[in-house]
Amino acid sequence: MYPNLIKHIRNYVDLNETELPILYKYIKTIQVAKKELLLEEGQICKSNYFVEKGCLRMYYINSKAEEQTFQFALENWWMTDYKSLIDKTPSEYFIQAIEKAQIVSLDYQKQEQLFEELPQMERYFHMIMQRVSALTQLRIKNIYELSKEELFLDFSASFPGFVQRVPQYMLASYLGITAEYVSRLRKKKS
Amino acid sequence: MYPNLIKHIRNYVDLNETELPILYKYIKTIQVAKKELLLEEGQICKSNYFVEKGCLRMYYINSKAEEQTFQFALENWWMTDYKSLIDKTPSEYFIQAIEKAQIVSLDYQKQEQLFEELPQMERYFHMIMQRVSALTQLRIKNIYELSKEELFLDFSASFPGFVQRVPQYMLASYLGITAEYVSRLRKKKS
DNA sequence: CGCGGGTTTGATGATGCTCAAGCCCGGTGG
DNA sequence: CCACCGGGCTTGAGCATCATCAAACCCGCG
Numbered sequence: 001m002y003p004n005l006i007k008h009i010r011n012y013v014d015l016n017e018t019e020l021p022i023l024y025k026y027i028k029t030i031q032v033a034k035k036e037l038l039l040e041e042g043q044i045c046k047s048n049y050f051v052e053k054g055c056l057r058m059y060y061i062n063s064k065a066e067e068q069t070f071q072f073a074l075e076n077w078w079m080t081d082y083k084s085l086i087d088k089t090p091s092e093y094f095i096q097a098i099e100k101a102q103i104v105s106l107d108y109q110k111q112e113q114l115f116e117e118l119p120q121m122e123r124y125f126h127m128i129m130q131r132v133s134a135l136t137q138l139r140i141k142n143i144y145e146l147s148k149e150e151l152f153l154d155f156s157a158s159f160p161g162f163v164q165r166v167p168q169y170m171l172a173s174y175l176g177i178t179a180e181y182v183s184r185l186r187k188k189k190s
Numbered sequence: 191m192y193p194n195l196i197k198h199i200r201n202y203v204d205l206n207e208t209e210l211p212i213l214y215k216y217i218k219t220i221q222v223a224k225k226e227l228l229l230e231e232g233q234i235c236k237s238n239y240f241v242e243k244g245c246l247r248m249y250y251i252n253s254k255a256e257e258q259t260f261q262f263a264l265e266n267w268w269m270t271d272y273k274s275l276i277d278k279t280p281s282e283y284f285i286q287a288i289e290k291a292q293i294v295s296l297d298y299q300k301q302e303q304l305f306e307e308l309p310q311m312e313r314y315f316h317m318i319m320q321r322v323s324a325l326t327q328l329r330i331k332n333i334y335e336l337s338k339e340e341l342f343l344d345f346s347a348s349f350p351g352f353v354q355r356v357p358q359y360m361l362a363s364y365l366g367i368t369a370e371y372v373s374r375l376r377k378k379k380s
Numbered sequence: 381c382g383c384g385g386g387t388t389t390g391a392t393g394a395t396g397c398t399c400a401a402g403c404c405c406g407g408t409g410g
Numbered sequence: 411c412c413a414c415c416g417g418g419c420t421t422g423a424g425c426a427t428c429a430t431c432a433a434a435c436c437c438g439c440g
Contacts, residue, residue, distance in 0.1 A: 062335055070331065083324035119309060126316040129323065134273035136326050141260065143333060144366050145252055148428065169386070176334050178429060183388050338396065359418070371396055373420050 002027070004052050005104050008076050012127045013120040023121070026114045027106050032097040039095040045084035047105045051075050054101025057170060060093045069174040072098075072166070078128065098166055148177045152185050192217070194242050195294050198266050202317045203310040213311070216304040217296050222287040229285040235274035237295045241265050244291020247360060250283045259364040262288075262356070268318065288356055338367045342375050 001024070009015050015023070032038060032054075039045050041061065049056065056073040058081070070093065073079040084091035085108050097103075106114070115122040146154060152175055156163050163171065172182040191214070199205050205213070222228060222244075229235050231251065239246065246263040248271070260283065263269040274281035275298050287293075296304070305312040336344060342365055346353050353361065362372040 060331070068334060070327070070334075082320050082327060086320055086324060115313070122309075122312055122316055123305070126312055126319065129316065129319040130272050130276055133319065133322070133326075134276060136323075136330075137260070137272060140326075140330065140333075141250070143330075144258060144260075167386070179387070180389085180430085181428060184428095187388080357418075368397060369419075370398085370421085374396090377420080 002029070002052060002104055004076055005050055008050075009121075009124050013124045015118075015120065019118055022117050023114070026110045027104050030103040030105050032101050032103060034097060034100050036097050037094055038097070038103065039081065039091055039093060041092055041094055042090045043084075044088055045081040045091045045093075046109070047107050048078055048080040048085070048111075049073075049095065050078050050104040050106070052102040052104055054103075055098040055165065056095055056101060056103070057098050057166075057174075058093050058095050059170075059173070067094075067170075067173065069170045072162075072174065074162070078132075098170070143176070148175065148181060149185055149188075151175050152177065152182060192219070192242060192294055194266055195240055198240075199311075199314050203314045205308075205310065209308055212307050213304070216300045217294050220293040220295050222291050222293060224287055224290050226287050227284055228287070228293065229271065229281055229283060231282060231284055232280045233274075234278055235271040235281045235283075236299070237297050238268055238270040238275070238301075239263075239285065240268050240294040240296070242292040242294055244293075245288040245355065246285055246291060246293070247288050247356075247364075248283050248285050249360075249363070257284075257360075257363065259360045262352075262364065264352075268322075288360070333366070338365065338371060339375055339378075341365050342367065342372060 005027075006015065006020070029052075030038070030049075038049060038056070051073050053075060055075075056077075056079050057069050058071040058073075058079060059067045059069045062068040071079065079095060081091045081093050081095075083089065084093075142151060142154060155171070155175060168182055168186075169179040172179040175182075177185075195217075196205065196210070219242075220228070220239075228239060228246070241263050243265060245265075246267075246269055247259050248261040248263075248269060249257045249259045252258040261269065269285060271281045271283050271285075273279065274283075332341060332344060345361070345365060358372055358376075359369040362369045365372075367375075
């Protein structure tokens with residue numbers, strides 16, 4: 001039913017067959033089409049989303065009225081707007097499917113109950129947040145350290161398939177570069 | 191004994207008087223002098239550090255052999271190198287006291303036991319990590335959105351006392367600006 | 381076939397860096 | 411108590427990186 005999610009959880013904590021139905025009480029599947037939105041600016045983000053299959057991105061509308069891509073999520077990634085989720089404030093972000101995707105949604109309201117019934121799930125989330133923090137620290141370090149050109153090359157090298165999978169302009173805005181400059185970089189590279 | 195830490199924990203979870211001694215088994219106090227290091231590049235980071243009093247910074251040596259400040263921690267903040275902590279790999283960072291400071295240290299090895307005895311502590315860490323993630327998302331958004339000048343003004347406005355408390359060159363490197371340019375910005379501001 | 385979103389190309393210019401020199405000021409030793 | 415260091419901050423000139431704007435181009439799709 002949720003092959004990737006279950007496997008992912010079991011990478012970190014125990015979850016036996018009798019506990020699976022308990023988990024299932026709390027999560028649900030969402031099928032989204034390409035370009036469909038899971039969260040819109042102004043809404044209060046209510047869930048944490050896990051990518052079973054496909055690809056999501058999180059973006060916001062910047063001061064120049066452009067879409068600024070903030071984050072991508074491929075298979076086995078969780079994605080949410082933590083600020084909106086925790087403080088119950090309107091989100092500044094959109095979460096959108098780049099491709100047709102299968103998403104697992106965990107309602108924030110239900111999390112506490114879930115953690116009561118399956119305490120290892122709190123441990124699981126704590127552990128993956130530590131990993132995300134480690135990656136985020138690296139991301140910020142890269143932004144400091146690397147020129148835009150190096151950022152692009154580093155990203156291309158780190159996620160070889162990904163550059164093909166998303167439009168250039170999304171990648172550009174994720175890297176904090178203009179689409180024009182990415183175009184020049186690609187030309188230069190070849 | 192740890193007035194700030196206890197108060198901070200109790201902001202998020204229950205912790206009664208009989209549980210305090212259990213917590214105390216797992217943490218210890220470290221007094222550090224100005225400029226003293228809690229972690230050095232090449233070491234494996236073993237603990238999570240809580241600032242009871244004083245001020246820490248995390249930095250690394252960049253490709254130009256300069257100290258690049260990565261993060262500050264004031265009172266009531268936790269600081270650690272997650273990558274080194276989790277993967278037990280040598281750290282690329284230094285953690286240093288900017289002022290004489292009183293630090294509470296929680297050994298990573300002991301965390302699991304602590305969470306066994308006081309499950310609410312896992313909940314506490316999970317919750318503060320969510321908050322940190324929210325702040326980090328904002329930090330990255332600011333780096334995207336704002337010019338260096340705006341970054342400086344925003345930081346000055348957000349932490350009015352802080353600009354006085356740390357040397358300009360540390361602040362500059364935290365914001366990803368050269369010390370020279372910060373100097374020009376300050377002049378311009380007045 | 382024409383439309384439109386996305387990419388490329390060119391010309392121009394601003395932001396913010398580099399390097400070099402001078403300055404300020406607190407600390408240290410004589 | 412003074413002199414002199416030296417780290418940090420300031421100032422200036424020149425310049426690289428990368429953004430902006432505008433136009434052309436490409437190509438999948440209705």
